[in-house]
Amino acid sequence: MDYLFETKNGLVSVYVSGSSVRVRMGTNSNSFQLEDLIKMEHRSLDTNSLQSVTMKDGSVLKYLKVRNEIFFHWKGEIWSGKLAERSYEGAGQTSPEIKSPMPGKVVQISTEVGKEHKQGETLLILEAMKMENAVKAPYPCRVEEIRKLQGDLVQQDEVLIILHRIDSEKT
Amino acid sequence: MKPIQKILIANRGEIAVRVIRTAKKMGIKTVAVYSDPDAHSLFVQSADEAFSLGGTDARSSYLDVEKVIQACLETGADAVHPGYGFLSENTDFAKKLEKHGIRFIGPKPHAIEAMGDKIGSRMLVAKSGVPVVPGYEGASQEMSVFKKEAEKIGYPIMAKASAGGGGKGMRRIDTPEELEPGILSAKREALSAFGDDRILLEKYIINPRHVEFQIFGDTKGNIIHLHERDCSLQRRHQKVVEETPAPNYNSELKSKMSDAAVMAAKAVQYEGAGTVEFILGGSGEFYFLEMNTRLQVEHPVTEMTTGLDLVEWQIRVCQGESLPQIKTPPQKGHAMEVRIYAEDPKEGFLPSTGRIHHLSFPTRDYLRIDSGVVSGSEITMFYDPMIAKLIVWGEDRITAINRLIECLSETIVFGPKTNLQFLQRLVSTKEFAEGNVSTHFIADNEPELLSDKTKEELKLALAGAFFTSKEPNNPWVKETT
Numbered sequence: 001m002d003y004l005f006e007t008k009n010g011l012v013s014v015y016v017s018g019s020s021v022r023v024r025m026g027t028n029s030n031s032f033q034l035e036d037l038i039k040m041e042h043r044s045l046d047t048n049s050l051q052s053v054t055m056k057d058g059s060v061l062k063y064l065k066v067r068n069e070i071f072f073h074w075k076g077e078i079w080s081g082k083l084a085e086r087s088y089e090g091a092g093q094t095s096p097e098i099k100s101p102m103p104g105k106v107v108q109i110s111t112e113v114g115k116e117h118k119q120g121e122t123l124l125i126l127e128a129m130k131m132e133n134a135v136k137a138p139y140p141c142r143v144e145e146i147r148k149l150q151g152d153l154v155q156q157d158e159v160l161i162i163l164h165r166i167d168s169e170k171t
Numbered sequence: 172m173k174p175i176q177k178i179l180i181a182n183r184g185e186i187a188v189r190v191i192r193t194a195k196k197m198g199i200k201t202v203a204v205y206s207d208p209d210a211h212s213l214f215v216q217s218a219d220e221a222f223s224l225g226g227t228d229a230r231s232s233y234l235d236v237e238k239v240i241q242a243c244l245e246t247g248a249d250a251v252h253p254g255y256g257f258l259s260e261n262t263d264f265a266k267k268l269e270k271h272g273i274r275f276i277g278p279k280p281h282a283i284e285a286m287g288d289k290i291g292s293r294m295l296v297a298k299s300g301v302p303v304v305p306g307y308e309g310a311s312q313e314m315s316v317f318k319k320e321a322e323k324i325g326y327p328i329m330a331k332a333s334a335g336g337g338g339k340g341m342r343r344i345d346t347p348e349e350l351e352p353g354i355l356s357a358k359r360e361a362l363s364a365f366g367d368d369r370i371l372l373e374k375y376i377i378n379p380r381h382v383e384f385q386i387f388g389d390t391k392g393n394i395i396h397l398h399e400r401d402c403s404l405q406r407r408h409q410k411v412v413e414e415t416p417a418p419n420y421n422s423e424l425k426s427k428m429s430d431a432a433v434m435a436a437k438a439v440q441y442e443g444a445g446t447v448e449f450i451l452g453g454s455g456e457f458y459f460l461e462m463n464t465r466l467q468v469e470h471p472v473t474e475m476t477t478g479l480d481l482v483e484w485q486i487r488v489c490q491g492e493s494l495p496q497i498k499t500p501p502q503k504g505h506a507m508e509v510r511i512y513a514e515d516p517k518e519g520f521l522p523s524t525g526r527i528h529h530l531s532f533p534t535r536d537y538l539r540i541d542s543g544v545v546s547g548s549e550i551t552m553f554y555d556p557m558i559a560k561l562i563v564w565g566e567d568r569i570t571a572i573n574r575l576i577e578c579l580s581e582t583i584v585f586g587p588k589t590n591l592q593f594l595q596r597l598v599s600t601k602e603f604a605e606g607n608v609s610t611h612f613i614a615d616n617e618p619e620l621l622s623d624k625t626k627e628e629l630k631l632a633l634a635g636a637f638f639t640s641k642e643p644n645n646p647w648v649k650e651t652t
Contacts, residue, residue, distance in 0.1 A: 001639045005631055008517075014635030021632040030628040034636055037629075050529060050583070051637075063637050064585050066528050070634050076580030076595055077625050081634025 002097075002159050004084040011084050013097055015159070024096060027165065029144075096144070098135060098161040100154040104128030109150050116142045116166065123161055126154070140166045172491035175199055175250040175274065180218070181239050181264075182254030184543030185560060186466075187214035190252045193482040202246045204239060206232030208551045213543050222246055228553050233257045236264045243273050250274040250489060252482070256555070259465040260287055276489045278388075278464045282439040286462040296435040296459050304450065304458040306373040308333070314351055317372065321350055324374050330354050332361035333369040340364055343375055376452040378609040381405065381460075382417050383448040384432035385473045387484060388441040389494045396429045397473050397481075398502050400446075404597065406520065406613045411590075412598060413469035414507040415476055418568060418606025424455055429499075435462055444470070444485050468510065471539055471562045475506035505571040506564045509579065509594045513556040513587035516621055522556040523587035525549070530558070533581040537564045537574060550587050558584060568606070572598055596620045 003014045013024045019034040040054045050062040050073075061074040068083040108125040111117065117137040126133045141163035148160050177200040180187045191201045191214065203218035206226050215221045222242040226232035233239070234257055243251060251268055253259035253276070262280040269275065277283070286292045293303045307320035321328050321344070330353055332340030340361030344353040354370055362368040385397040401417035402410040417425075432447035439462075446467050448460040470481050477500050484495060513527075514520045530546045532538070542559035550556050563578055565571030579595045597620055602608050613620065 001635070003635045003638055005634060007627070007631070012631050014631050016635045016639045021636050023628045023631045023635070025628065025631075028628075030632070032629065032632040037633075038636075053637075061633070062583065063633075064529050065638065066585075070638055071528065071585035072630070072633060072637075073583045073585070074633075075624065077592055077623060078584065078589070079625070079630045079634075080585070081631060081638070083638070 003081075005081045006084045011095065013095075013159075024162070027096075094139070094165075096163050096165065097159045098123065098138070098163060100126065100156055100158045100160055101133070101135070102126070102128045103156050104133070104154060106148045106150055106152045106154060106160070107132065109146060109148070111143050111146070111161070113143050113146055116140075124148075126160075135160065137163065139163075142166055173249075174490050175486060177202060177246070177248045178250045178252050178276070178486070179204060179222075179239075179243050179246060179248035180214070180252050180254065181233065181258050182252070182256070183209055183212065183214060183233060183554065185214075185541045185557065186254040186468075186543075188217050188543050189541050190254060190482055191217045193480055193486070194252075196480075197483060197486060199486070202242070202248050204233070204242045206553070208549070208553055212548070213545055220246055229257065236261065236267060239264070240267055240271065240273075243268070244271065248273065250276055250486075252276040252485070253465065255465050255468055260463075262287070274489055276443070276485050278439075278441055278443045278445060282441050282445075283464045285439045286445075286464050289461060292461060293459060296438050296462075299434045299438040301431045301435045301438075301459045302457060304374050304376070304460075306371060308371040312369060314354070317354055317370075318347070318350060320372055321347070324372060327375040327377070329373045329375040330357045330370050331373060332357065332365055332367070333371050334365035334367040335361065340370070374458075376450055376456070376458075378453040378611075379403075380417075380451040380608075381410070381448065381610055382420070382428065382451045382457070383446050383467075384429055385467075385470070385481075386432055386436045386441060386445045386447055386462075387481075387488070387494055388436055388443060388445070389488045390442055390491055391493050392440070393494050393497050394433055394436050394441055395494065395497060395499050396432050397477060397479065397499060399425060399428065400467075400469055400472055402469060403608050403610050404603070404613060405610050410469065410510070411594070411613065412507060412509050412603075413472055414505065414568075414571070415472045416502060416505065424457075428457055431457070431459070435459060443488050444481055468560070469508050471541060471560065472506040472508050475539065475562055475564045476502040476504055478503070504564055504566050505568045506562060507571050507575050507598070508560055508562040509575065509598070510560055511558045511582070511584070511594070512590050513550040513558055513584075514590055515588040516590050516593040517588075520590070522552065523550070523589070524552050524556070525587045527558070527584060527586040529583060529585040531583045532559070532561070533578050535563075535574070535578065538562070538578050539564075556587070558587075558589060569604065572604060592623070593620055596622070 001016045005012045015022045021032045023030045039056050042052050050064050053061045064071045071080045104126045107127045110122050119139050121137045122134045124135050144164045145162040178194050179202040180190050194201045201218040203215045203221045204224050205215045224232040224238045258264040262284045265275040265280045297303045305324045327345045330342045340357050342353040342357040358368040380403040382399050382401050384399050388394040399417050400413050400415045402413045404412040435447045444466050446463045449457045451457045513523045515523045527548050532540050539562040563574045575598050
């Protein structure tokens with residue numbers, strides 16, 4: 001699952017796959033393995049109490065989900081994560097995630113991880129409504145991650161590729 | 172005098188809840204008055220009767236003297252408890268109630284008036300021999316006069332714009348050599364900031380502490396003190412942590428200051444609960460700041476260490492009874508209070524409004540929670556954003572501190588941002604443990620007090636992880652909309 005959280009420092013993308021979580025803030029990326037953090041989840045059936053989790057170090061983390069927001073209490077600290085409104089930025093976008101602009105099928109991947117692209121070069125081709133649409137590099141970049149395979153069906157706003165921006169003066 | 176039958180509480184939130192609790196215990200009926208946004212508040216539900224004042228902001232509700240008096244007449248209340256803030260120090264209100272034969276649970280209007288005037292009250296208590304901050308506020312702005320007055324006051328001194336405020340036109344002057352340039356520079360700044368270059372001089376107090384005394388008087392002329400409270404931890408003159416007994420406070424100094432506090436109260440034949448506030452300097456010099464003619468927010472620490480109910484005392488005195496004890500009762504142990512606010516410390520402590528999705532406190536026999544909100548309550552922008560006062564007791568100071576830290580770390584507020592974490596950091600500092608803080612401590616240490624233990628990346632990783640985990644099958648997570 002892919003989440004986009006609103007934070008004071010802008011949007012942050014969190015990608016959860018099984019027990020591994022990757023957090024991208026600006027150009028920094030951090031990975032976490034949930035089994036290194038969490039010992040046991042307690043499933044509470046009491047609707048009035050918070051959900052609680054025992055962490056590896058024996059501490060208890062409590063949380064509550066309210067619509068698009070999730071609140072945490074852990075070791076005396078309280079924080080929340082609020083999901084961002086869906087953003088539909090096309091050309092001129094600056095975020096590292098390249099998302100599917102529409103539901104469709106990946107018909108061709110024209111790049112590979114580590115490859116560098118100039119602005120406007122085609123990264124992949126998406127077929128939708130019997131039409132081919134080229135998804136292009138919005139800025140000079142290097143491909144960090146490719147999330148889809150040729151032939152995959154994708155929903156609107158699913159992350160297809162993650163890019164690392166290359167500053168023009170360095171190229 | 173006939174005993175009070177029905178008290179109208181001209182206030183809201185935690186203090187209204189707290190007054191209702193004591194009135195109930197004494198078998199007195201209670202009336203809550205409320206504004207539109209408060210219609211479903213805890214204090215409205217706690218009272219025997221509730222009367223709508225209408226209005227949204229304070230001005231159109233709790234501060235509207237005519238509306239509150241109308242509420243008294245319509246509900247047949249024979250006494251009003253004003254709490255703190257709002258109309259608690261409004262002499263016009265107290266006088267009007269008197270005219271209607273309704274008792275005001277507080278001092279007589281003349282005492283409120285005399286102490287409400289900051290400069291007048293200092294002159295008044297100074298006449299009774301209570302020390303006030305030495306200063307010069309004369310008409311002459313001659314440098315030779317400033318020099319002479321500064322010698323009299325003693326260095327360091329503070330030159331302040333008479334029209335001042337907000338730190339503009341203020342200069343600390345440590346030596347006679349700095350006096351002339353300091354005053355001239357303060358004058359220039361004052362002139363451009365306020366269009367008025369008059370300057371006053373005041374003694375500058377190094378590492379000032381705020382120590383106040385709880386005072387109680389009755390109609391028979393008895394006036395006693397109920398010990399001190401140290402409220403040195405402040406942020407922009409707002410108290411953040413309060414405790415009693417004061418740390419590093421010897422009995423000789425306490426006895427001098429408590430005598431001065433009682434003297435100040437006697438200067439206005441004080442009746443009921445009041446607080447005499449002092450500024451205490453590093454070398455034991457102390458000066459009268461002001462007297463608050465009402466119950467204070469921090470009164471619970473006094474109650475926790477004396478076992479008294481100050482609201483009950485207020486009601487008894489108002490009924491014409493003598494003070495239940497005419498000698499200062501002993502104190503047992505140590506108590507501390509913190510004020511939990513819906514505010515964002517990382518955004519300059521701006522109030523944070525919205526619904527409280529979840530609110531829970533630990534339960535301990537040494538913990539007292541005074542709160543006016545519950546899970547589901549809304550913090551609005553109309554009033555003070557206080558969520559609760561958390562008060563702990565311990566056999567000694569260090570026990571109280573440890574318990575306070577523990578209770579704060581177990582308190583959960585989901586919804587608006589709060590100062591909970593900031594408070595934990597604050598009471599966990601070495602300086603606080605040593606009783607070594609001045610009123611400047613928070614301002615001087617803000618960055619460290621605002622730091623987090625958990626890294627931002629981890630917070631977000633957990634947010635993502637738990638958003639996912641039960642997404643399709645979580646019928647048990649309650650939507651508190």
